Amino acid sequence: MIATPLVQVAGPAEQVGLQAQAFAQAAPQAKQPKGPTIAQTNPISYKLLEIKPGKLGRSELESGELATVSWPERLYKQIDFSGVTWRPSPTSLSFSPGGVKRYQVSVWAPEIGVLATVYDREVLSGNESVYKWNPQKFLDDQSQIHELDFDMRFTDGSVQEKVVLPLRLLGLDGRLANDPDGDFDGDGVSNSEEAKSGANPFDARDKGVAKKPLPKLPETTTPTPTPTTSAQPKPQPSSSQPTSAQPKPSTTQPKPSPTSTKPTSTQPKPQSRPTFMAEKYDPYPGELLVRLTPGEEYRSGTPFGSAEVPVRSIRYRGEQGGKKSPALDRALVDATDGNRFVVKAKGLEAFAQAYEREFGNSKPEFERAAKWFMDTFVTHARVEVEYPDNSADAKDFLVGFFGVDERAFSIPTADFDGDGVNNEDEVRLGTNPFSADSKPHEKPRFPITSKSLKPGEVYEFVPSTKLDPNTKFLGAEGLQVSLTKDGNVRVVGSRDRSKREVSFQVWDPLYKELATLYVESDFSDAWSTINVQAGTTFETNVMTQDEVKSGLEIVSTREELERNGVPEWVAIGGDGVVFLNPPRSEGATKGARRYWVRLSNGEERVIKVNVLAPASYAELYSLQYSDVFVRLGHKARSHAPLATVVHGASEFLNQPIPDEAQVSYEIVEGEGASVVAHEGTATDDEQPGMVTFDATNGGLKAGDVVKVVVRASFADESAQEVPVYFNILPHELAGSYEHAYETGRAVLPGRPIVLHRTDIRNVPEGTEFLFFEDVRGNENLAGWQVSVNRDTGNLVVRAPENGARPLDAVVTVAYPDGSSTEVPFHVGVKHGTPDAETFAPKYTQETLIGGTRTSYEMLTPVPKGTSFSIEENAGLDVGVDTQTGRITAVLPEGAPGGATYKVRVRVKYPDGSDEFIDAQLRKKATADDERPRWSDIYVLPGELASTPQARRIPPETTFGIDATFAARGWQVHVDKYSGRLQVLPDASVKPNTKIEVPVVVTFKDGSQRTVKVPAYVRTPRQPSTPTPKETTTPTPSPSTSTPTPIPEPDPAPETGSSAAGWITVILGALGFLVGAGLLALQEIPVVQSNLNHLMRDLGLRR
Structure with a gap:
C-alpha cells in the first residue's frame, strides 16, 4: 500500500500516548484475574475501516464491548511511507464516578493530491522504483487491506494480544484503485484508461490526458478488485500471558479453541450496565476533521443537530498535549451561537514567520520542510461535554491547514501562498513558500541574441531582468563569457580565427534554458553589424569618423541597391547614414542580411544588418483602463x-x-x-x-x-x-425607496377622504411629495380635487358632486439628489348608504385607575380604512389610535373615586362620511371592591341593641346613617369610626316589625356604598325590670327599661343630623352612664376611644 495510515488508538491523553514513531510505555502489570477472563470470553474485534482520500473514518466494533476496555498497551508496527501518513484523530469517552473509559480509533486519510504526487514520482518519473513504468502494481498495492495491530488490556487485568484493525483506501467514487471501471480521482476517465495512457489516475487535473506516453507497459495481469465487504480479520484472544508466548496473527486466524475462548457453564456472564448519555449521543457527528486555509474561520454544526439533548456543560479544553499551533488564531465553544465549535486560522504571515524562524534563508530538503509543517501546525483541539448523568465525552477536532490553492503543503506541485511558484521550487531556491512577496525572480528575456565582435571587443547582453548568480553558460568553450555584478552576460571577441561563430546557452537554476546567444568574430575591416529589432525603427552611421572626415561617400544608386537585394525598409544615404524600419514579419528570419554598396573611392563594402526577433505586443503596448463609476x-x-x-x-x-x-x-x-x-x-x-x-x-x-x-x-x-x-x-434615491398608497378606497360623491401612504420607511430629509395636474397620468381628473402633504405624502381627495367616476392618478416624489419617481393611486366612487349610517361603533363605560395610563378597544367592528380622532378630551390626557379606535387615557390621580368623564371621538369612514361617538370613562372607586357587612339585629321594644361591622375595611373609612331614614319610633346610631350600629325601638313599635337601616360607608377616596342592615322587633316574653343593658345580636337580652342609644358624632352629610340635635340625648346618656356606674359602662358597647372622639367632635372636655 502506497499511503498507509499513521493511526493512534484514542483515549485520555494523560493515560494513553501511542505514537507511530515510538511504542508507548507498557501499563503497570495488573493483578491476574481468577477464572475466565474478558480477553477469553468477550474479546474485541473491529470491522474493516474503508476511507476516501482526505476524509475521516472512525472504527466500529464487530464484537466485544468498549466498556470492558481498560487501556491499549502496545502498538506493534509503524505504518508510514515516504513521509506521507494518515493522520490520527483520538476520541475518548469517560464516565465519573466509575472510571470507565472508551478507546476508539479515528483515521484521517491523506489528500488525493499526495497520492498523485507519489504516483508521479514512483511510476511516471522514470526514477528507479519497484513501480517504475508499472501502474498496475501501484494500483494493486493501493487496494490491499492493511492491518494495524495492538494489545488491549481489559478492566479485569487480562490482555488481548494483537487486536487487528483492518484498513483500506477507497477512491472518490467509493471504489478501489485497481477497479478497472472505477474513477478514483473523479475526472470522468476510468482507472484502467488513465493507467494505460500514461495519465495519473489520482490527479483529476489531467482529465485523463498523459503528459507523455509510457514506455511499453510490463506484462501484468489485472487482478480482480477486492470487494469492499470482504471478511474481517478475526482477533485471537489470549489471557494476560507474556506477549512473546503468543503466535503472530494473520488475516486467516483459526477460531479460538473451546478451552481458551468459550465460556463454560460455570463461567460468569458479563454483567449488564446502564447506558450512559455520553454513549448514546454524539455532539459533533462526523465533524472531527477541520480543513482551514489562511485566515479562514470554521464553525461546526449545532451540537446534536436538531435534537434537544440536556447537557451540563460544553467547554473548549485547549489543544491536545498543550501544543500551541502558531497558525491557530482562536478556538472556542461559542455559547452565543448554540455552542458551536469555532476555530479560525491566522493569515499567511503567521506561516511565513514560523518558516523564517525555522529555516531562515537556508534551502532544506522538501521532505524535511513538509515534516516540519505537519509537526508545527497540525493540531488537535479538544471539546469536552458533560451530561446530567455524570458521564462525559471528549471530542478532538483535527485541525489541518491548507494553502490558498486549497491543497496540502506536502504536495510538491501545490502553491501554498499562491504566488505562481510551487512549494518544492520555493524551498529548493531558498524563498519563503508561505509568502507571496517572497518568490524567485521573473524569467529573464534577451532582446538581442546575436552580436558580431572584433577580436578583443567587449559586449554585454542585457536581459530583461537581472540573472540569478548561479546562472550557467553551456557550450561557451573558446569564448570568454562571464556574469557581471549587474546580472548581464559579458562576452569578449575571440582571437581564434578558426571559430568565426560561437553559440552558447544561458541556463537558469529555476527556468532552465533561457536563451541561445550567438557571437560572430569579425576579422575583416567591414563595418560593424547593425542590430535592429523587428517592428522598430533604427538610424545609425556605418562609417567611422575618419572616413566621414576624408569625404568618403556611398555612391550606389537606388537601382543598384535594389539589384543587391536592399529591401524597402532599408534606406542608405551617401553620407553613410542607414535608416532601418523592419516589419515584425522580418523577425522570423535569422542571420545577418548583407547589403553591398559602392564607395566613392571605387571600393565595395558590405553593410550587415541583423534583424532581431520583435518585441511582443504585450511589451510594446501597455494597456490601461480609466476608472469607472457605477451606482x-x-x-x-x-x-x-x-x-x-x-x-x-x-x-x-x-x-x-x-x-x-x-x-x-x-x-x-x-x-x-x-x-x-x-x-x-x-x-x-x-x-x-x-x-x-x-x-x-x-x-x-x-x-x-x-x-x-x-x-x-x-x-x-x-x-x-x-x-x-x-x-x-x-x-x-429614486430606486432606493418604494412608495404605495392605500388600496380599495371608495368615496361618496362630494365628500373628501384622506388617502395614506402605506410604506412606513422614512425618506431622506429634503424629499417632497408633489401633485402636478399636467404630468402624464393626471390628464383626466374630471372634477376631482387632489392635494398632497409635501412632507408626509398623504393625499386629500374630494370626489365631484355629480358624475363622479373612479380616479387613477400619480404623485411625484422628488428626492434631494435630483432623482424622482411617480407613485400611482386609485380611488373608487361609492353609490349607496354612507358608512356612517351603516355602522354604529360604540364604547362601553370603562373603569380606570387614577394616575395610570390605560387603553381599551372598541366593541363593534368598522370597515377597513376607518380613522379616529379625539374631538373633546374632557380635560383628560387622552389619545386614540387613528386606525383601530383604541382609546388610551390617564385619569387625574386626585379625582374622587367613581368620577366619570365623557370623551368625544370623531369616526371618519373610508367613504368620507363621519359621525361622533362618546366614550364614558370612570375612575375606579374603593367602594367598587369593598363589601362592609353587619349581622341582622333582633331587639325588644324599648331595648338598645347593637352589632359591629364584620369585615376588614381600609383605613380612614367613616360610617353614617342615610339622611332619608325616618322609621317612626326608632332611634338608630352608627359609630363614625368603628361602624358599630345601635338601634332602639320605643314602645310604640309593634313586635315582629322589620326595618332596614341604611348605613352609608364613606371611603378615603370619597366613594360611598350604602348597606341596608335588617332590624327585627321581637315579642316580649314576660315583663321584667332588669338593669338596662345593651343586647348584642344575635342573642338579645330583653329589658323593661327604655334606655337611650349612645350616639357618637356623625358629621357625614348623608346622615342629615346635626350635633346640636343630639346634645340632649348625649347629656342624658352621660347621666345614665354616671348613674349606672362601671357595670353599665362595661355592658354598653361604647368603647372609651369612641367616647373621646364623640366629646371632641361636640366641643366638650373631660
Missing part, C-alpha cells in the same frame, strides 16, 4: 482600453492599439463583470475590451472599489493582465 443597483461599462507606447526615450500615452495586434479579451478576476471579447462579439455601440460591471449583486456597499482583471491576448500569443477599477456609488 448600486445599476450596471456600468468602461471605455475600450488605450495603450502607452514607448519609442526610445519618448513615451506616448492613450494610443490606439493597431489592428494587426488582434487583441482578444477575457475576465480573469472580478465576479459580476463581463467583457467584449473581440471584434466578432461586439454590437453596434460596443468595442472590443469594453468591460461591463453589474452592481445589482448583494454584498456591495457605497465606497467600495471593485477590481476587475482583464487578460489581453495578442496575435503573437503574448498577453498582459490589465486592471480596471469600478468605484461603487450609493443607490440613486
